[in-house]
Amino acid sequence: xxxxxxxxxxxxxxxxxxxxxxxxxxxxxxxxxxxxxxxxxxxxxxxxxxxxxxxxxxxxxxxxxxxxxxxxxxxxxxxxxxxxxxxxxxxxxxxxxxxxxxxxxxxxxx
Amino acid sequence: xxxxxxxxxxxxxxxxxxxxxxxxxxxxxxxxxxxxxxxxxxxxxxxxxxxxxxxxxxxxxxxxxxxxxxxxxxxxxxxxxxxxxxxxxxxxxxxxxxxxxxxxxxxxxxxxxxx
Numbered sequence: 107x108x109x110x111x112x113x114x115x116x117x118x119x120x121x122x123x124x125x126x127x128x129x130x131x132x133x134x135x136x137x138x139x140x141x142x143x144x145x146x147x148x149x150x151x152x153x154x155x156x157x158x159x160x161x162x163x164x165x166x167x168x169x170x171x172x173x174x175x176x177x178x179x180x181x182x183x184x185x186x187x188x189x190x191x192x193x194x195x196x197x198x199x200x201x202x203x204x205x206x207x208x209x210x211x212x213x214x215x216x
Numbered sequence: 217x218x219x220x221x222x223x224x225x226x227x228x229x230x231x232x233x234x235x236x237x238x239x240x241x242x243x244x245x246x247x248x249x250x251x252x253x254x255x256x257x258x259x260x261x262x263x264x265x266x267x268x269x270x271x272x273x274x275x276x277x278x279x280x281x282x283x284x285x286x287x288x289x290x291x292x293x294x295x296x297x298x299x300x301x302x303x304x305x306x307x308x309x310x311x312x313x314x315x316x317x318x319x320x321x322x323x324x325x326x327x328x329x330x331x
Contacts, residue, residue, distance in 0.1 A: 149322030203261035
């Protein structure tokens with residue numbers, strides 16, 4: 107499993123774009139990068155997953171450079187409700203167990 | 217959007233008692249998982265289940281734990297003789313069949329408090 111490193115915490119104002127970068131230097135050829143979001147007292151919620159280049163959905167964008175040693179989750183125009191912990195996971199898809207780190211605690215304020 | 221549902225949302229149990237946590241995975245999903253999160257700590261994998269058998273389990277999932285899919289809709293986690301350190305949030309997840317990058321979908325958990 108790819109070991110991932112991400113900032114412990116980030117702060118943002120409402121309406122700003124937030125970019126959370128995750129490094130995964132030992133990512134394997136068949137590993138995907140998956141991001142989950144967790145609110146207090148709730149289960150992790152799948153946000154986005156990618157293998158390389160850029161992936162976009164209605165919630166976020168994921169940028170993975172060609173060397174795949176890092177990735178950036180981009181949240182456009184965050185709101186107070188985006189305050190949560192964001193986890194970057196690397197591994198051979200999501201068929202097997204997910205290994206969560208401590209994540210990045212995003213605090214959005216007015 | 218279909219979701220994983222877990223019951224009860226909060227379970228309080230005396231130490232040494234048996235507890236069963238229940239999950240209804242998303243209906244067409246075939247892979248099932250249990251995770252736990254002790255307060256303030258990481259989400260930890262417990263066990264995965266496919267085709268009516270355990271596919272993988274962690275060191276945490278010792279003989280006190282068991283899982284079962286008693287019918288076509290429920291997936292349960294049983295802890296035989298609870299200990300204080302079993303107090304945690306327990307999350308069930310399920311995943312569809314298909315490519316390896318099908319995401320796991322989590323329920324909102326059962327908060328287990330052992331007294």
